[in-house]
Amino acid sequence: MKMTYEQAIKRLEEIVTMLEEGTLSLEESLKLYEEGARLSEFCHKTLKDARQKIISLNEVENND
């Protein structure tokens, strides 16, 4: 499933919290850094490319 913007932000906040605790090894820290960089880029791009999408409630029902 594709990650939502909200999930990405939440994960990024989680990464900050984990790094702040300072108990991770260098290798783990570097891995989190890479993940953080990917998430931050994803969030930026998602926000930048966002176009308002409007559908009617009736369509929602028909889609299900």
Add this chain to the structure above:
Amino acid sequence: MQTPFILTVSQLNTYAKSVIEQDENLHNVFVTGEISNFVDHYRSGHLYMSIKDSTSSIKAVMFAGNASRLKFKPENGMSVIILGRVSIYERDGQYQLYIDDMQPDGIGSLSLAFEQLKEKLAKEGLFSQENKKPIPRIPSKIAVISSPTGAAVQDVLNVLGRRFPLSEIIFAGVKVQGEGSAEQICAAIEKINRLNAADVIIIARGGGSAEDLWEFNSERLAYAIYNSRIPVISGVGHETDYTICDFVADLRAPTPSAAAELSVPDANQQYFYISSLMNTVVTLVNEKLFDCESDFAKLCESKVLTNPISIVDNCEAYLESLKIELFESADEMLNSLSANFSLLCSALDNLSPLKVLARGYSMTKKDESIICSVKDININDNLEIQFCDGLAKAKVLEVLK
């Protein structure tokens, strides 16, 4: 004199009723007074009461058809203005007022109805803060319930599009004024919940008179909002307009635009927020790297790695010092032993029997045993007397005790 005309009770009541009903003044009469003995006959829907002032009272009834159109709930002690007609209830001969319509005296019926419903719902806990659901920080989907032709929906869409276009809008077009509006809004709320179609619901309607906004004071709507799993933001009317919908909603916004603002974060601030999160990540990882580097540098500077031969040197020096210590303590021990020895030798010398003999004492032996007592000697025993420089043999002539 004519024979008296004798009437039955029914005839009398019918006659009296017809007399009263002929008087047009009593067909449409406005009466003011205070309600007492109020009975809401829940099965029929008819309302029974007395209307009184300080000295008089009249029975009154309001039939279900008229009663259902009342916006407020009559109560004992309430001052009212009544439009009705006067007649007699033949069965009981009861002279009474038949109420067509009724208004609270002094305060409008709508505002009274509003206050009454507000009080009731407040008692039932529909407005209490602990029942309010939190508004999601970043909703993926926002349901907007509004009139498809109103300005309110345009305001909401503009704000959402400008502030946070990422959130998808689910639009539910409904009537927002006049009878049946509340019903449509309830249906939309329930459908959105059933389909789990959104993370937050905005109910939007522009400003209007109290009558225009009346449907937002519906009890049924209040419960639909209260029972919604999905949090509801109310953006109904202008800042100064308060409806039941505002009170029961999880968040009340002063206008539709404000409701939109409150439902999403600002994308520009989000850019900033993402950057600040990432900056923190970079700073923390750099700190970690720096710590590891400095640990490594410290390790590299240690003697073991910079001058490994020094360990051998150290061992040699230690060995040398041990050797010196060993010699020194061996010397010390020898010295103390020899000092002790000469001490013992001189003590031994002092105790030597030869030294005692030299001072004039002598030692007597019999059969190679030293004699210490005269009891061991008998007359004619052969003895040996030892002097320091020789030996004499002797014979015992006499033993004296």
